Amino acid sequence: MRLKEAIQHTSGLRCVVEGMEICSSVGRRMLHEMTWLGEESAITAEHDRIASVLRLLETEAGRDRTETIRRKLALLRDIRSTIERTGGNCVFDDIELFELKFFALLAEELRPLASQGHLAELPELNGVVDLLDPEGNRLPHFFVYDAYSEELATLRKQIKARKQAGADESQVQELYFRSVEIEDRIRERLSVELRKYHEALQQALDRMGWLDVVIAKAMQARDWGLTRPAITQDT
Numbered sequence: 001m002r003l004k005e006a007i008q009h010t011s012g013l014r015c016v017v018e019g020m021e022i023c024s025s026v027g028r029r030m031l032h033e034m035t036w037l038g039e040e041s042a043i044t045a046e047h048d049r050i051a052s053v054l055r056l057l058e059t060e061a062g063r064d065r066t067e068t069i070r071r072k073l074a075l076l077r078d079i080r081s082t083i084e085r086t087g088g089n090c091v092f093d094d095i096e097l098f099e100l101k102f103f104a105l106l107a108e109e110l111r112p113l114a115s116q117g118h119l120a121e122l123p124e125l126n127g128v129v130d131l132l133d134p135e136g137n138r139l140p141h142f143f144v145y146d147a148y149s150e151e152l153a154t155l156r157k158q159i160k161a162r163k164q165a166g167a168d169e170s171q172v173q174e175l176y177f178r179s180v181e182i183e184d185r186i187r188e189r190l191s192v193e194l195r196k197y198h199e200a201l202q203q204a205l206d207r208m209g210w211l212d213v214v215i216a217k218a219m220q221a222r223d224w225g226l227t228r229p230a231i232t233q234d235t
Contacts, residue, residue, distance in 0.1 A: 004032035019224075020216040024076040026205060027212030034213075040231055046214075047228055049119070053218030056117050066215060069113050072106060073212045079103055083205060087198040091191045098142035100194065100201070101132035105140060107204045110211075120211040123200040131193055144183045152186070155179040 007014045022028045037043045056062035079099045085092070092100070104125040114120040129138070134147035146153035159175045220226070 001036060002032070003034050006036070016220075020213075020220050022212055022216050023070050023073040024209065024212050025078045026076050026080075026209035027073065027216070029078060030206070030209040031213050031216075043231060049214045050218045050221060051228065052117055052119055053215050054222060056119070057218065057222055062117075065113060065116070069110065069119075069211070070215060072110050072113075073208065073215075075106055076208055076212070077103070078205075080202075080205060083198070083201045086191075086194045086201060091188050092194070093187070094142055094144070097132055097187070097190060098140075100128060101142050102140045103201070103205070104128035104132070105138060107208065110208060114207075114211055119214070120207050122207055123203050125197065125200060125204060128194065128197050128201070131190060144186050148186045149182055152179055152182045155182070 003013075003017065007017060017031070020031070022031060037046060053066065056066055077099070082092075082096050082099050083103075085096070086100075107122055107125045108129060111122040111124065114122055130136075132142060133139075134145050144152070146156065155175050155178055159172055159179065162172050162175065
């Protein structure tokens, strides 16, 4: 049974869930879709993850790092449909390429923060960042940059020069259409290149969502004065 279904049947569970300070839509989705843990190893592993966050919250430096992580998680958008499309033969538009670039930048900012204290091991997405940020500015926007093609850069300069010189619209349009064709080819190439990062992107999204949930669980345990239950063997 998933949590969102159990809420309907278990008195008081909704209060517990609503009391969790989840930062992202990804975290909220994953929390509601989680199923009950039945294996001792899985329960112990989850308790260990919560304990790691609780230890972090014991120090001022740890609390600051946790808040930094939570601020970044608040920027996390649920782009699972876009990530799923990296596993197919899709050609992404600029909005989707921006989503992937923003996500990869955010994941790379979170990765060193999450690895300290073994909170979460996020896959490296520097390859995605480099692919979608050829100029290396690490800014959260996407454009088919001149750096992708010298021919495109030249055409854009010619278009600008002809417009400033008052050239006929037909002459400008001819150059513009050529530039659009190059841009489309670049988007196709980027879309093909992104396929090899499909699994890493999915893994990063899931782990960032779970990190959000685990931190929320730990903060709730601290604030509500909860203790770790002991697992006993039935005889």
